[in-house]
Amino acid sequence: MEEGIRESLRLLLEFDPYVYNIIGVSLRVAGLALLFSTLIGIPLGTILGLNNFRGKPVVTALLYTGMGFPPVVVGLFVFIIFSSVGPMGHLGWLYNVEAIITAQTIIAFPLIAGFTMAAVMQVDRNLLSQLMALGATKFQAAWAAIKEARVGVLVAIIAGFGGVISEVGAVMLVGGNIEGKTRVLTTAIVLETRKGNFGVAIAFGIILLAIAFLANLSMIYLQKKHLFEDNG
């Protein structure tokens, strides 16, 4: 472990281009996947949380299944879709970051939607009626509901980020772990471990944990006021 910490500091301080490229690809992929999954997950979770319709139990069950879906199966699905014989093979996304982003978005959006739905369902129904009676449109009332449930929605985004940043199976499958192109921190850890470079692998692990910690800390800081002062 000590060797890992030393190695991670050395790699970072020496501005090793190999390492910084991997960090860069990881952040870009995770950031975009989180953005897309948030853009899908929050509206979907809000719609499901605020509305009752026929088939809602089925949609909810599908969503919950998606929350626990094995990422490697998502990877397989995305691989088939983007393979040269697949329906979207013409895009040439396989073994590119686009395929990784797609897979990670599919992995993360059910998590974000599911947690958002649960959070929004806790918002007082009388408040929503009241907002409509004050002249809010459905969109404005839904936006107010998201703001009221902001702590839960933040947890949803953090859960989605956790799903994205820690993913390895699907990324390996659809990205191919190509150096300088689709190699991210998780797949680099797998590779370095297989090569017996435990120091480097641990160093990547520490960097990954540090990134996850800092990202979560920033998100928490953004909502600090509401998380620690306004949840009564």
Next chain:
Amino acid sequence: MRPEISFHIENLRKSYPGFSLRIDKLSLYEGEIFCLLGPSGAGKTTLLRLLNFLEEPEEGKVFYRGQKFIPGNYQPSLDIMREITTVFQRPALLKDNVWNNIVYPLKIRNAPIDKERILELVKELGIDNLLKQKSRTLSGGEAQRVALARALVFKPKVILLDEPTANLDPQNIKIIESMVTKYSSEWNPTVVWITHNHFQAKRVGHRICLMEDGDILEVNKNEIFFNQPEHPKTKAFLSGEMFY
């Protein structure tokens, strides 16, 4: 000059399991405070939700300022929705400070925020010292006064009050009654006020309506309703008998 009709209802029907609202004919006027009395389950709140277009009837017609609304076509334009508001018995406020709660209706309308007028309004309601406070720190009476300020801030043409003073002390009741009557005389809205307290109805109402089991038993001017009631159940109700 005869006041303008704001709502006109014909053969309105709305049912729930074990309950049915039936109103054959009822008109509400601009500038009046129309008090709804009656036991729980009489249909008062259902009528209010129908007037706020939050629910749709199964039968009948509702005319709002001459525009007809019928089942299947009971969704008014946003402009009309924004002329009508309800203050519920339990004030539902945003998890925000008092000021942001009060200006919420103006923000969603992109309407200008007239600070001077709002400050005057909150002062009259006695909540001018609470503007920076979070809504969750307010007492029931304070929260209800904030809810009333939020309803009056955008000058609605119809104000529906669903027992707004039910759980309040006499001082808060007095503030709310005087604010509504003042707003009513200044801005001429239609006010429909549900109350269980017939003394309150006598104090504030221009016309009083007694409901029971989804039916209107009597609608009359204040003086007639309280001094010469026509329906035997109104007489019983006013004399304190448990007529239901």
